[in-house]
Amino acid sequence: DTAVSQTPKYLVTQMGNDKSIKCEQNLGHDTMYWYKQDSKKFLKIMFSYNNKELIINETVPNRFSPKSPDKAHLNLHINSLELGDSAVYFCASSLPGAYSYNEQFFGPGTRLTVL
Amino acid sequence: DQQVKQNSPSLSVQEGRISILNCDYTNSMFDYFLWYKKYPAEGPTFLISISSIKDKNEDGRFTVFLNKSAKHLSLHIVPSQPGDSAVYFCAASEGTYKYIFGTGTRLKVLA
Numbered sequence: 001d002t003a004v005s006q007t008p009k010y011l012v013t014q015m016g017n018d019k020s021i022k023c024e025q026n027l028g029h030d031t032m033y034w035y036k037q038d039s040k041k042f043l044k045i046m047f048s049y050n051n052k053e054l055i056i057n058e059t060v061p062n063r064f065s066p067k068s069p070d071k072a073h074l075n076l077h078i079n080s081l082e083l084g085d086s087a088v089y090f091c092a093s094s095l096p097g098a099y100s101y102n103e104q105f106f107g108p109g110t111r112l113t114v115l
Numbered sequence: 116d117q118q119v120k121q122n123s124p125s126l127s128v129q130e131g132r133i134s135i136l137n138c139d140y141t142n143s144m145f146d147y148f149l150w151y152k153k154y155p156a157e158g159p160t161f162l163i164s165i166s167s168i169k170d171k172n173e174d175g176r177f178t179v180f181l182n183k184s185a186k187h188l189s190l191h192i193v194p195s196q197p198g199d200s201a202v203y204f205c206a207a208s209e210g211t212y213k214y215i216f217g218t219g220t221r222l223k224v225l226a
Binding site: 004031033035040041042043044045048050055056090092103104105106107108109 | 149151156157158159160161164202204212213214215216218219
């Protein structure tokens with residue numbers, strides 16, 4: 001059973017398009033995250049939701065919009081894709097900080113290539 | 116502004132020997148540190164963590180050391196095995212939800 005799953009695994013698209021990446025976790029966690037790993041291998045947090053509420057919103061262009069329909073899902077929608085958006089996007093989940101040492105469980109990643 | 120740095124992009128170690136991976140940080144407010152291991156085409160997986168109130172945490176072949184005064188932590192793997200070959204990320208947090216990751220060190224364990 002996959003704990004944190006992402007779809008699609010690969011996404012190739014043209015500049016200017018709008019695309020979505022989906023994430024689901026079956027761990028019963030309350031907190032979910034989106035990270036971006038760029039070509040320099042930096043793994044940077046973009047967003048975090050706790051119980052469907054946005055709690056972290058890093059300096060990310062507003063073309064990126066996360067949506068959490070329930071606490072098991074956190075989707076990432078990207079409008080007007082740009083070349084610089086090409087990266088690997090990782091979803092992760094964890095228990096809330098009060099209950100754990102905040103170990104995060106990561107999905108396998110979605111490699112986005114913008115042409 | 117890179118608050119967590121892993122200055123060695125790669126490391127090669129002979130099987131059975133000790134692997135030492137290093138991580139430096141600049142933010143003295145960080146109070147929790149983790150190490151993750153990543154294989155190609157997979158997401159990072161949690162390996163070991165340490166709270167700032169400790170200076171050492173051990174789990175089997177893996178030991179993490181924290182030197183707060185030097186703002187330095189290290190991961191020791193002994194004995195190293197070929198299956199340990201992966202990219203290792205350190206991460207640090209000053210709160211409950213936000214983690215700052217280093218750029219990773221690629222470990223290659225030679226058989």
